[in-house]
Amino acid sequence: MKKIITRFAPSPTGYIHIGNVRSAIYPYLAARQSGGTFILRIEDTDQARYVKGATELIMDTLKWLGLEWDEGPEIGGPHAPYFQTERKDLYLEWAKKLIADGRAYADPTDPNTIQSYRDEDNAKKVPYLYRNHRPENSPEWQPGMPIRFKSDPKPRKWHDEVMGNLSAGPEVQDDIVLIKKDGLPTYNFAHIVDDFLMNVNMVARGVEYLSSTPNYLALYEAFGIEQPLLVSLPHILAPQGNKKLGKRDGAKSVTEYRDDGVLPEAMLNYLACLGWNDGTEQEIYTKSELIEKFSLDRIQNSGARYDEVKLLWMNGQWIRKLVDEQGIDAFYERTVSFWPKSAKSYDDSYKKRVLAIIYDRLKTLSDLREMTGYFFEDPKFDIEQLLTNKFVKKLSEQELASLLETVTAKLSSIDDWSEENLKNALNELLKTTGKKPAELFSLIRISVSFAPFSPALDLTLNVLGKEVTMSRLGKVKNALLLDQQ
RNA sequence: GGUUCCGUCGUCUAGUGGUCUAGGACGUCUGGUUCUCAUCCAGAAAAUCGCGGGUUCGACUCCCGCCGGAAUCACCA
Numbered sequence: 001m002k003k004i005i006t007r008f009a010p011s012p013t014g015y016i017h018i019g020n021v022r023s024a025i026y027p028y029l030a031a032r033q034s035g036g037t038f039i040l041r042i043e044d045t046d047q048a049r050y051v052k053g054a055t056e057l058i059m060d061t062l063k064w065l066g067l068e069w070d071e072g073p074e075i076g077g078p079h080a081p082y083f084q085t086e087r088k089d090l091y092l093e094w095a096k097k098l099i100a101d102g103r104a105y106a107d108p109t110d111p112n113t114i115q116s117y118r119d120e121d122n123a124k125k126v127p128y129l130y131r132n133h134r135p136e137n138s139p140e141w142q143p144g145m146p147i148r149f150k151s152d153p154k155p156r157k158w159h160d161e162v163m164g165n166l167s168a169g170p171e172v173q174d175d176i177v178l179i180k181k182d183g184l185p186t187y188n189f190a191h192i193v194d195d196f197l198m199n200v201n202m203v204a205r206g207v208e209y210l211s212s213t214p215n216y217l218a219l220y221e222a223f224g225i226e227q228p229l230l231v232s233l234p235h236i237l238a239p240q241g242n243k244k245l246g247k248r249d250g251a252k253s254v255t256e257y258r259d260d261g262v263l264p265e266a267m268l269n270y271l272a273c274l275g276w277n278d279g280t281e282q283e284i285y286t287k288s289e290l291i292e293k294f295s296l297d298r299i300q301n302s303g304a305r306y307d308e309v310k311l312l313w314m315n316g317q318w319i320r321k322l323v324d325e326q327g328i329d330a331f332y333e334r335t336v337s338f339w340p341k342s343a344k345s346y347d348d349s350y351k352k353r354v355l356a357i358i359y360d361r362l363k364t365l366s367d368l369r370e371m372t373g374y375f376f377e378d379p380k381f382d383i384e385q386l387l388t389n390k391f392v393k394k395l396s397e398q399e400l401a402s403l404l405e406t407v408t409a410k411l412s413s414i415d416d417w418s419e420e421n422l423k424n425a426l427n428e429l430l431k432t433t434g435k436k437p438a439e440l441f442s443l444i445r446i447s448v449s450f451a452p453f454s455p456a457l458d459l460t461l462n463v464l465g466k467e468v469t470m471s472r473l474g475k476v477k478n479a480l481l482l483d484q485q
Numbered sequence: 486g487g488u489u490c491c492g493u494c495g496u497c498u499a500g501u502g503g504u505c506u507a508g509g510a511c512g513u514c515u516g517g518u519u520c521u522c523a524u525c526c527a528g529a530a531a532a533u534c535g536c537g538g539g540u541u542c543g544a545c546u547c548c549c550g551c552c553g554g555a556a557u558c559a560c561c562a
Contacts, residue, residue, distance in 0.1 A: 011562050046561055111560080127487050128558075146560050163490070171488055172558075180560040187562045211489055211557040234491080235555080242554055273510095277498060281509045300498080302491045303555075310497070310511045320524075361523035371522090391520070430519080441520035453522030 004030045004229075006202040007039035008062070008069070009191060011046060012054035015253035016061045018271070018306055019236045019245035020206070025272055026233060027204045028067045029294040039198055040072030042083045043191070045184045061254045065264050066287055071198070079198040084190050091185035094193045094223075095147045095178045103222045104178060105134075106141035107148045131175045147179040149189075149219065156214045161231045161296040163207075168214045176215050188212065192219045195228060204231035231296055234275060237305040245306050257311075261338050261365025263322070266315040275304040284317055312363045319362050328356045338365040342376035350375075353463045357455040371451075375463060378472065379450035383479055386446045391438040400443060401480040406433055407444060408473050417466045422458040447476040 008024040010016065016024070031038040040062065042055055059073060071077025081087060098104035114130070121128040131151050141147060153170030160166050178189040185193070195203060210232050220227045235244035238251070245251045257267060269285050278293040285293070323331045332352050343351060354375045355368075362368065373379065386392055392400065410429055414421050426441070433440060441457050448469055454460045461469050 009562090013562080043562065049561065107560090114560090122486095125486070148560095166489080168489065174558090177560045182560080184560090186560070191562090205562095206556090207490070208556055209562090213489095232490085237555095239496095244555085274497065279499070281499080283510055304498090305496060307496055307511070313511060316524085358523095360525090363523090389521090427519085437519045439520080443520090445520060449521095451521090454520095455522090457520070 001034045002201070003036035004034040004202045005037040005039070005199050006031050006204060007041050007195070007198065007200055008067075009041040009043050009194075010058050011043040011049070011187075012058065013046070013049045013051050014054055014247070015057045015255065017245070017247060017251040017253050019251050021061070021065070021254055022236065022271055022275070023204055023206060023233050024062060024067055025065070025268065026231070026276070026294070026296070026299065027202065029272070029291055030202060030204075030231075030296060031070075032291045033294055037070045037199075038067070039077070039079075039200070040069035040082065041194060041198070042073060043187060045084050045180075045187065045190055047182065047184070057253075057255070064255065064258050065268050084194070085184065087190075087194070088184060090197070091190055091193055092179060092183070095185075095189070096141070098149065098178070098222060099141060099147065101222070103150050103152075104147050105138035105150055106145045107135060107177075108139055108145060109133075109135060127171055129171075129174050131173075134175055143183060144181060146177050146181050148175040149178055149215075149222070151175050151215070152218055152221070156217050158213065158217060158227070158230060160210075160213075161202075161229055162234070162299045162301055163210070163232050164301075166210070166213070168211070172211055173214050173218055188215060189219070192216060192223070192225075196223070196225050200228055201226075202229040202231060204233055207232045207234050229296075231299075233299065234301060235303045236274060237303045239306060239308070242303075244303065251306075259366075261362075261367065262311070262315050263318045263334070263365075265322070266311065266318040269318070270311045270314045274306070275300040284314070284321065316363045319365075320360055323359050328352050328359070331355070331359065335365050335368060338368045340369045340373050340376060342373060346376060350463075357459040357463060361453075361455075371453075374449040374451050374454070381475065381479070382450050383476070385450055386443070386476065389442050389446060391436075391442040392446065395439060395443075397480050401477055403433060403435065403440065403443060404447070404473055404477040404480070407440075408470060408477065411461075411466070411473070412470055414466070417462065419458055419462045422461050426458055444473070448472045 006027040008027055010020075010024075028038050030036075040059070042058075044050055044055075055073065062069065069075070071079060072082045076082075095104055099106070117130070117133045118128045121132075130148070131153070134150070139145075151173045153173040155167065155169055156173075157165065157167040176188050177186050179185055191203075194200075213230065217227065237243065238245040238249035240249075243249070254267065258264070265286065268287060268290070272285065272290050272294075273283070276294070276299045278295070278298065319331075322334075329352065332348065332355055335355060339351060354372055358368070358371055361371070387397070395403070407429060410425055410432075414425055430437060430440060445454055445457055445460070448464060449460065
């Protein structure tokens, strides 16, 4: 297999969100699969849109997802620097080469004149193409002057690894700007030069670049450089409508999901499989399985709608998978920042016991905050919750009080507070009281937790411990007795 | 408007001429797992394969037209 050398080349204008991270994931997978190179290059040529700190945010996101780069910021590499603003002179040099070859020209036309060309063409209902207004005599280039490509419009055909065979007419090929007035290159030009210098042989980007591709083809031709593999990645669509998912749709940053307790494994799995599959019915893929099974030509060629519900389902699957495979201790390490405040004073071993009985109902790690409070502090006493429960309300308060009396008597007789003993005691209580599990267990469960739900009763009591259990049951019993007076 | 791309259950998708009375997953609904919530298990509903023509013994699959959706037409990327 040919080694894929590819890159993720974001511009530092903000965070990476669900809608644009796939253009990092797929190239990464292709590079790793082939034993090639994954480059991170920061395209910071638009000074107006530059956002301070965005580069760090981007790197943070890639690291979290496990998309480590082989060359780029922080680690450098044979083609450094990896910030385009630091490569400024290079682009000018290459643009001048084109001028020398008669394939580019310095353009002295002022913006107002350009605008009037555009307006005229629009009024005449002809496509605006700058090459129809190309100045006849272009001056010697000097700083402050843009450089434009001298296009050679002709029908072009090319192959896209996702879209297949594509073609476009001369109408889309124009004298694009190579170097801007400010001396910095446009994306259209800079990426061609950088990709060549960095030996990039695969370019993956969103489908919005499809219509610019003929211009890129013309540049490859003008430089006589080999065209890389071209990969167009369809958009991820917003939950509503048919538009691509963007920040305006409230697309959350990838790291926001991290902070909400989504696992990177699940995020990578979900995103990779949104618009790609290996043709089998497998749903859960590890990173190494993705690397092994990935193929460009199985990327879907239409947009895929983002479905957070499925992401959360997948996160639940991954939580259970990690616990099954690596055990509670290893999984616990990932949860440390997600416990409720009240858990702070408890030691790790207690929290691990809680985790062991609650993990299989987590969708995200942050669910721990909502679901485990009663393990760490006495729950808010709410007798109404007990009395309105659909099973418990069948019994009178007097009956409940005497049931709790029986229960506490039985439970207090247990010396070894083990799961086994608790289970047996609960079963015996069912027999001696003659109550249905729904009635008796609901009474106990609510009395000790006042939570909408909890793990299996014997497990819950076991973790709470004898002292806490007896105290909470006693408190409810007293309240019921008091009520009757 | 020009150019270009896309079009299978609500959603993500399998499907490369017959095995498709269209398979899987999420979601929804039903039942089971001694209480709850979740997991897990079993089952159900859910797609006239955008529409219309062709080619063919036979089309979701090939061709043409149409319709619908999207992208792009910057000294932004």
